[in-house]
Amino acid sequence: MSTTRQQIIAKTSELLERQGYHATGLNQIVAESETPRGSLYYYFPAGKEELAAEALEYRARQMSTYMRQALAAYPDPTEAIYRFLLGIADHVGGDNCTGGAPIAAVALETAGCNERLRQACQQAYAWLRQPLEEKLLAGGYPPERAQALALTISAALEGGVILSRTMQQSQPLRIVADEVKRLLTCAATAA
Amino acid sequence: MSTTRQQIIAKTSELLERQGYHATGLNQIVAESETPRGSLYYYFPAGKEELAAEALEYRARQMSTYMRQALAAYPDPTEAIYRFLLGIADHVGGDNCTGGAPIAAVALETAGCNERLRQACQQAYAWLRQPLEEKLLAGGYPPERAQALALTISAALEGGVILSRTMQQSQPLRIVADEVKRLLTCAATAA
DNA sequence: GTCTATACGGTGATAGAC
DNA sequence: GTCTATCACCGTATAGAC
Numbered sequence: 001m002s003t004t005r006q007q008i009i010a011k012t013s014e015l016l017e018r019q020g021y022h023a024t025g026l027n028q029i030v031a032e033s034e035t036p037r038g039s040l041y042y043y044f045p046a047g048k049e050e051l052a053a054e055a056l057e058y059r060a061r062q063m064s065t066y067m068r069q070a071l072a073a074y075p076d077p078t079e080a081i082y083r084f085l086l087g088i089a090d091h092v093g094g095d096n097c098t099g100g101a102p103i104a105a106v107a108l109e110t111a112g113c114n115e116r117l118r119q120a121c122q123q124a125y126a127w128l129r130q131p132l133e134e135k136l137l138a139g140g141y142p143p144e145r146a147q148a149l150a151l152t153i154s155a156a157l158e159g160g161v162i163l164s165r166t167m168q169q170s171q172p173l174r175i176v177a178d179e180v181k182r183l184l185t186c187a188a189t190a191a
Numbered sequence: 192m193s194t195t196r197q198q199i200i201a202k203t204s205e206l207l208e209r210q211g212y213h214a215t216g217l218n219q220i221v222a223e224s225e226t227p228r229g230s231l232y233y234y235f236p237a238g239k240e241e242l243a244a245e246a247l248e249y250r251a252r253q254m255s256t257y258m259r260q261a262l263a264a265y266p267d268p269t270e271a272i273y274r275f276l277l278g279i280a281d282h283v284g285g286d287n288c289t290g291g292a293p294i295a296a297v298a299l300e301t302a303g304c305n306e307r308l309r310q311a312c313q314q315a316y317a318w319l320r321q322p323l324e325e326k327l328l329a330g331g332y333p334p335e336r337a338q339a340l341a342l343t344i345s346a347a348l349e350g351g352v353i354l355s356r357t358m359q360q361s362q363p364l365r366i367v368a369d370e371v372k373r374l375l376t377c378a379a380t381a382a
Numbered sequence: 383g384t385c386t387a388t389a390c391g392g393t394g395a396t397a398g399a400c
Numbered sequence: 401g402t403c404t405a406t407c408a409c410c411g412t413a414t415a416g417a418c
Contacts, residue, residue, distance in 0.1 A: 004383085020300045022213035025411065038384035047413065104353055105299035108292070109211045111356040121357045151363055152370040155350025156343065162295055163346055165302040166312045172342060179343040183370060186377035195401085217394065229402035232395075239394065 005043045007033045013055035013062075013102070020105035021052060021117065052106065053120040059102040060124035067131040077139035078184040081132065085157060085177035089170040092161055100161035100173070103128070129154050141187070149187065153180055196234045198224045204246035204253075204293065211296035212243060212308065243297065244311040250293040251315035258322035268330035269375040272323065276348060276368035280361040283352055291352035291364070294319070320345050332378070340378065344371055 011033035015024040026048060030037050044051040070087060074080035091099040103124045110117040129150045136146035160176035202224035206215040217239060221228050235242040261278060265271035282290040294315045301308040320341045327337035351367035 002383095018303055020211055020213065020296070022211065023300050026413090027411080036384050038386085041413075042383060048411095101299070104295065105211070107353055107357045108296040108299065109214055111353075111359075112209055118357060118359075125354060125357060148366045148370060151354065152347065152351075152367050155354055155363070155367050156347040157350065158353060159346025159348065159350035160343075162298055162349060163316060163342065166298045166309060166316060168302075168309075172346070175339045176343050176346050179339060179374065182377065183374045186373065193401090216392075218392080227402050229404085233401060 002043070004035055004039050007035050008040065008043065008051065009055050009058050011035075012051055013059035016052060016055055016106050017059065017099075017102045018105075021109045049114070049116060052117060056103060056106060056117070056120045056124045060127040063102055064127045064131055067128070068134070071131055071135045077135045077141070078181060078188060080135055081153060081184065082177055082181040085160075085180060086174065088157065088161065089164065089173040089177060092164040092170055092173055101158045101165075104158050104162065125154070139188075145187065149184070152183075156180055193234070195226055195230050198226050199231065199234065199242070200246050200249050202226075203242055204250035207243060207246055207297050208250065208290075208293045209296075212300045240305070240307060243308060247294060247297060247308070247311045247315045251318040254293055255318045255322055258319070259325070262322055262326045268326045268332070269372060269379060271326055272344060272375065273368055273372040276351075276371060277365065279348065279352065280355065280364040280368060283355040283361055283364055292349045292356075295349050295353065316345070330379075336378065340375070343374075347371055 008029065012024070012029050015029060015032070026040060029035075029051075030040060040051070041047065044054070067084065070084045071077075071080045074083060088100040103121050106117060107121040107125075110121065112118075132150035132153055133146050136149055137143065141149065156176050156179075157173075160173035163172035163176075164170055199220060203215070203220050206220060206223070217231060220226075220242075221231060231242070232238065235245070258275065261275045262268075262271045265274060279291040294312050297308060298312040298316075301312070323341035323344055324337050327340055328334065332340065347367050347370075348364075351364035354363035354367075355361055
């Protein structure tokens, strides 16, 4: 696959995460990705919407891979998930506000008015939940508990990232991480 | 305070919640609020940014009031918060995707690039946490536990709303509500 | 594959009449 | 307080040369 195309997708996914769909212009994508202006509609004939959908998928797969790798560092699901959340918190507090909530901005903007992007977000979220669910299953949780916990943890993560970005400090997400740990500890002893 | 001004603010806050900052145009605000076109810059001389900041504050105060009222329906904090979350879930699954995450879209778009709106979001989030914190304090939780739980619950709520809107069903938020209930039950017995 | 020029609509904002 | 006209600008998208 062409490098130019990949650069465009990567940069778009980054901008979508930080600014959302409407705030991200095609001009900005071309400029910041340092990519030929003429290439955009060559690789993405359907325009911005097509590009955004691909960027969301790319970001979700990338994040999913990272999660699977991060969660593998500790055998115990509770500890693994806790450390993973703290790792995200480290990224979020800093200067660039990337990581942890790759889909949320676009999802909020488009859920009600753009069916194609809504579906892309839905699919992307499924990918993000999967590594958590796998880890919980491997840790012995019953399937439906693993599913419910994975969804809740991904929701809490996303909410925590939004708060941390808004307050420009990692503390909110750290607090969320602590509480998620409690929830899992509680759930483990109950099982 | 003038009715026209209030109509503008109310409609703006609604649109900001559904679409975010950049997707919400001044024309749309004027049209949907059925308000005189000339009034916009009369009441908000500084333009869109000022209007958005006021709309965020309005929405947060309104939501805060609703929360305080909803949480008062049950004496036990766990039960009260659980029912409150389910109530939001009922709104979110339906046709209009409003309620539950009034700030998130704007927060994600502007946290990194618009200081004034970032601060408005930060303040708004503080208002949203407060009723939860009060309820937990009244229920006997120690101050720092109440604070941490209120923050986590508001984060989980926001993440759950995003998932529910994206999947166009209330189930995700209902699952989040269940897990929050577990967390609180666990926290209550531990205390 | 890439470039440039351009079309066209929509944006936030301002000025001045009423 | 409100209206209308108008501004400059930016957005996406297209056409045609190279």
